[in-house]
Amino acid sequence: MGTESGCAVEKQTQCMQSFRLLTEHRELLVVRIKNIQCVLDNLVRSGFFCTEDAEIILRFATKTDQVRKTLELVQSKGEEICQYFVHILHEAYDAFIDLRPWFEEIQYQPSEQIQSIPVINTDPVSKYCEKLRRELGQDTKFIISYAQSEETLLDKMYTDTLMELVNDRNESQGYLDSLDELFSNNGVFNQDAETILILGDAGTGKSILLQKLQNLWSKREPSIQVKFFFKFRCRMFCVFKETDELSLKDLLFKYNCYPDNDPEDAVFKYIQRFPETVLFTFDGYDEIHSDFDFSSIPEVCSPEQKTHPFLLLMNLLSGKLLKGSKKVLTARMGTEIQNKVLRKKLILKGFSPESLRRYTTLHFKERTSQTLVLNQLEANPHLCSLCSIPLFCWIIFKCFEHFQSVYVNYQLTDLNVTITDVFLLMSEVFLSRLTNPSLLKKSNRCQSETFKSGRDILIAFGKLAHQGIEKTRFIFNQEEITSLSIAEKELHLGFLRPIGHYDGCGNPTTFEFVHVTLQSFFTAFSLVADEDVGCKDILKFFAECEYRKARHFPKFPVMSCLRPSKPWDKDPFKNNEHFQFTNLFLCGLLSRTKVSLLEHLVSPKMLKKKREVLKSYLSDSVKSHLKNLPRFKSEHEGCKVHGMPNFIWMLRCIFETQSEEVGKLTAKGISADYIKLTYCNAYSADCSAINFVLHHCRKQIGLDLDNNNINDYGVKQLQPCFSKLSVVR
Numbered sequence: 001m002g003t004e005s006g007c008a009v010e011k012q013t014q015c016m017q018s019f020r021l022l023t024e025h026r027e028l029l030v031v032r033i034k035n036i037q038c039v040l041d042n043l044v045r046s047g048f049f050c051t052e053d054a055e056i057i058l059r060f061a062t063k064t065d066q067v068r069k070t071l072e073l074v075q076s077k078g079e080e081i082c083q084y085f086v087h088i089l090h091e092a093y094d095a096f097i098d099l100r101p102w103f104e105e106i107q108y109q110p111s112e113q114i115q116s117i118p119v120i121n122t123d124p125v126s127k128y129c130e131k132l133r134r135e136l137g138q139d140t141k142f143i144i145s146y147a148q149s150e151e152t153l154l155d156k157m158y159t160d161t162l163m164e165l166v167n168d169r170n171e172s173q174g175y176l177d178s179l180d181e182l183f184s185n186n187g188v189f190n191q192d193a194e195t196i197l198i199l200g201d202a203g204t205g206k207s208i209l210l211q212k213l214q215n216l217w218s219k220r221e222p223s224i225q226v227k228f229f230f231k232f233r234c235r236m237f238c239v240f241k242e243t244d245e246l247s248l249k250d251l252l253f254k255y256n257c258y259p260d261n262d263p264e265d266a267v268f269k270y271i272q273r274f275p276e277t278v279l280f281t282f283d284g285y286d287e288i289h290s291d292f293d294f295s296s297i298p299e300v301c302s303p304e305q306k307t308h309p310f311l312l313l314m315n316l317l318s319g320k321l322l323k324g325s326k327k328v329l330t331a332r333m334g335t336e337i338q339n340k341v342l343r344k345k346l347i348l349k350g351f352s353p354e355s356l357r358r359y360t361t362l363h364f365k366e367r368t369s370q371t372l373v374l375n376q377l378e379a380n381p382h383l384c385s386l387c388s389i390p391l392f393c394w395i396i397f398k399c400f401e402h403f404q405s406v407y408v409n410y411q412l413t414d415l416n417v418t419i420t421d422v423f424l425l426m427s428e429v430f431l432s433r434l435t436n437p438s439l440l441k442k443s444n445r446c447q448s449e450t451f452k453s454g455r456d457i458l459i460a461f462g463k464l465a466h467q468g469i470e471k472t473r474f475i476f477n478q479e480e481i482t483s484l485s486i487a488e489k490e491l492h493l494g495f496l497r498p499i500g501h502y503d504g505c506g507n508p509t510t511f512e513f514v515h516v517t518l519q520s521f522f523t524a525f526s527l528v529a530d531e532d533v534g535c536k537d538i539l540k541f542f543a544e545c546e547y548r549k550a551r552h553f554p555k556f557p558v559m560s561c562l563r564p565s566k567p568w569d570k571d572p573f574k575n576n577e578h579f580q581f582t583n584l585f586l587c588g589l590l591s592r593t594k595v596s597l598l599e600h601l602v603s604p605k606m607l608k609k610k611r612e613v614l615k616s617y618l619s620d621s622v623k624s625h626l627k628n629l630p631r632f633k634s635e636h637e638g639c640k641v642h643g644m645p646n647f648i649w650m651l652r653c654i655f656e657t658q659s660e661e662v663g664k665l666t667a668k669g670i671s672a673d674y675i676k677l678t679y680c681n682a683y684s685a686d687c688s689a690i691n692f693v694l695h696h697c698r699k700q701i702g703l704d705l706d707n708n709n710i711n712d713y714g715v716k717q718l719q720p721c722f723s724k725l726s727v728v729r
């Protein structure tokens, strides 16, 4: 009895406290309660108010009068409703963000009884956050599949990749233990900047990493503490016309999702007031290229002002717009962005040997297949190196899976492992979708037959790819596709995938190759197999990759620090990897080992001529390239040459030709005693290419491979030429 009356007194005091609280802080509440609708929604739902009460309040013209009337009514109805009123303000956190300091000041402690009455947040900001989370969760649940017929759950396949932290001088600062550390202070070299840059080669998993981040946020992963998450692909900023204009609000909502029932623009106002609650991801900065002149566009813009979308991107990244928001930007290696806009920098290095094993076990569910693949990988370090790039690994595993399901005793090691082999295999798998699976099973695998019957399709895709690469275009519309007589069913073989229209209507009338490297492969295929392409023309993309000394940029006032500084004199944004890959595949397709296959697709005479043209070009350019490498004398190590990243591309091309003759010629041209290949962005599979050339050297030579991405597999691939190496670093 005594305790009951004690409780009653306590409750009464609490109620009285709330009543008094409302009286004492009336003016503060009148000013700071902005979202009266949310208060009314809860009071009506819980039965403290009837709908007429709410209607009476909403008849008042101003917000402050509505709050005054609400307080009056609440206080007239007794103590419990006063308590619940305060509780609504506390629980609907985002709706009453301005009251947070007040709650701290009064050290708010709700009673158990009041906590049992639910509060729903009908505030547009909170509802929008929920909507964003829901949509991002749906968008990122599955890995964007290259084989459109199937979808893989991200959670079932995601495997951590190596993330190396580097400082402003690109020196290694160690590896991240997990994605959680991305936003930590570890590795920050510029406290004033807000953009975290993730660099990586094609297919190392930059987009998937962002997808994982988005997915974690949608599941309320505590390490990503932001309320809003907006994702963009940088490529979309190039599809606008020079005269197109957008406001920041349009950019955010049109390309992510719109707030519902927000007549007063509360969501956007919130974003402007609390930019630190926003995270942006911009994928593929290297894909930005543009033909138009920015000199007429002003450099700075305001959140209200409409301007070219590209300007919005630049201003966001440099922190001039929505200062305080977090940004994660990805780009291919070699894309240069000045440190002054970067907070920290990471390099994505693909799968470590342990991750590769883990990915293998995730990919192959059955224990016998797992063991088989792991053993075959173990036996072939070059294959392992290719597989350390997740994209190539995925293609190789998918092809293996396909051939194993169709033919008896298919071995992964049957695959000669050049990148061209991998892409030929992928094309074979896609083309085989045209054949009835039961017919496939009955026959023996015959790659040349599959290609012969699919020749017209390959030529058509080749033309499409070629037209695109020539103009640095990666998106194709329906008309371009139909003009090349690519039929509907061929669109679904897997080479192309539909993408959103970026006109805001989500109209999937445009397509892209499933990966830009596949577009390069098809371009090379077109150069080789299309009889409309003359012999000399096959070399045209080599010219795009030559190192030009002139550093000359078009007039461009916009934040020069964000302008990728590339050593060629055309479009400053142009990344030339799609040309490099085209040349690489050209070398692969014109190699001796592919003659027997290609003779089914192109006249032997033409093929021979194209092979000769390429060989003579390679011989000449190898000689002049080696002659022009920067060299210097060292007291102990003799004459040193410094290879540039372009030198690595050249070695890759030579390896792809598999021509001992060109390999020997290159070795002969290396007159130096020491080759320095530091910071050349070489990865472990490149060691096969280095070995391919260096094992021909007559004399011993020093080799410095510091600051690249070489793991144990790379070292194994170098072993055959160890006897030719005086020093290896």
Ligand SMILES: Nc1ncnc2c1ncn2[C@@H]1O[C@H](COP(=O)(O)OP(=O)(O)OP(=O)(O)O)[C@@H](O)[C@H]1O
Binding pocket: 143, 144, 157, 158, 159, 160, 161, 200, 201, 202, 203, 204, 205, 206, 207, 208, 209, 284, 332, 359, 390, 391, 392, 394, 515, 516
């Ligand atoms: N962490 C990962 N776990 C599992 N699979 C991955 C991972 N990262 C990448 N992949 C596989 O590799 C493919 C290519 O990855 P992704 O598109 O992210 O590469 P990228 O670095 O963005 O390439 P690009 O620079 O060419 O756009 C993915 O579709 C997926 O199949």
